Amino acid sequence: MNNRTPLTQEFYNRPTLEVAKELLGKEMFFYGKQGIITETEAYIGQDDPACHAARGKTKRTEIMFGSAGFSYVYLIYGMYYCLNFVTEEEGFPAAVLIRGIKTDENHFDGPGKLCRHFGITKEHNAIDIVNSNDFFVSDNNSPALPFKATPRIGISQGKDKLWRFVASNS
DNA sequence: ACCCCGATCGTA
DNA sequence: ACGATCGGGGTT
Numbered sequence A: 001m002n003n004r005t006p007l008t009q010e011f012y013n014r015p016t017l018e019v020a021k022e023l024l025g026k027e028m029f030f031y032g033k034q035g036i037i038t039e040t041e042a043y044i045g046q047d048d049p050a051c052h053a054a055r056g057k058t059k060r061t062e063i064m065f066g067s068a069g070f071s072y073v074y075l076i077y078g079m080y081y082c083l084n085f086v087t088e089e090e091g092f093p094a095a096v097l098i099r100g101i102k103t104d105e106n107h108f109d110g111p112g113k114l115c116r117h118f119g120i121t122k123e124h125n126a127i128d129i130v131n132s133n134d135f136f137v138s139d140n141n142s143p144a145l146p147f148k149a150t151p152r153i154g155i156s157q158g159k160d161k162l163w164r165f166v167a168s169n170s
Numbered sequence B: 001a002c003c004c005c006g007a008t009c010g011t012a
Numbered sequence C: 001a002c003g004a005t006c007g008g009g010g011t012t
Helices: A016-022 A111-118
Strands: A027-030 A033-044 A071-076 A080-086 A094-102 A107-109 A135-138 A147-150 A164-167
Touching: A016 A033, A016 A094, A033 A107, A033 A111, A071 A111, A080 A111, A094 A111, A094 A164, A107 A111
Parallel strands: none
Antiparallel strands: A027 A033, A027 A135, A033 A094, A033 A164, A071 A080, A080 A094, A094 A107, A147 A164
């Protein structure tokens, strides 16, 4: 029996690397669809050159500066959306990119692919996912999954950091 | 107003 | 290896 209690603000309001690792194996619910998170990446603060907030607050990135537990969805390459969850204390811009989700039928191994499957668009930016019954990640008491840490995908700066986490059994 | 380029993906 | 496709953000 799945526990469908949303992860709390306290879960997201922590160091981003911890949140990124612990999201592996947790179940995301999105307006009737659901799946297990299998891959994440961390984007941490203004000293991380790959982080959208690296050059300060803009209209797009202001959500990353807000309190933890909100969605950050943006359009990339004019065609695909990427889903993130905001982490850390208010004022510190950071988020976890959701890169892979396993459903009953499929494994969506890419941020654009999983957004396409769930129907996640710009409209789902800045949603409070710790106070929503439709869009949240459940605290399913799953044990911490073994994972591999690798460089992040598709970036030109910050390749030295091993901030991509892939569930080993996915 | 203009220009560059990106946290991607599918096809070649 | 490359093209599709377009908004964000920096520059003129």
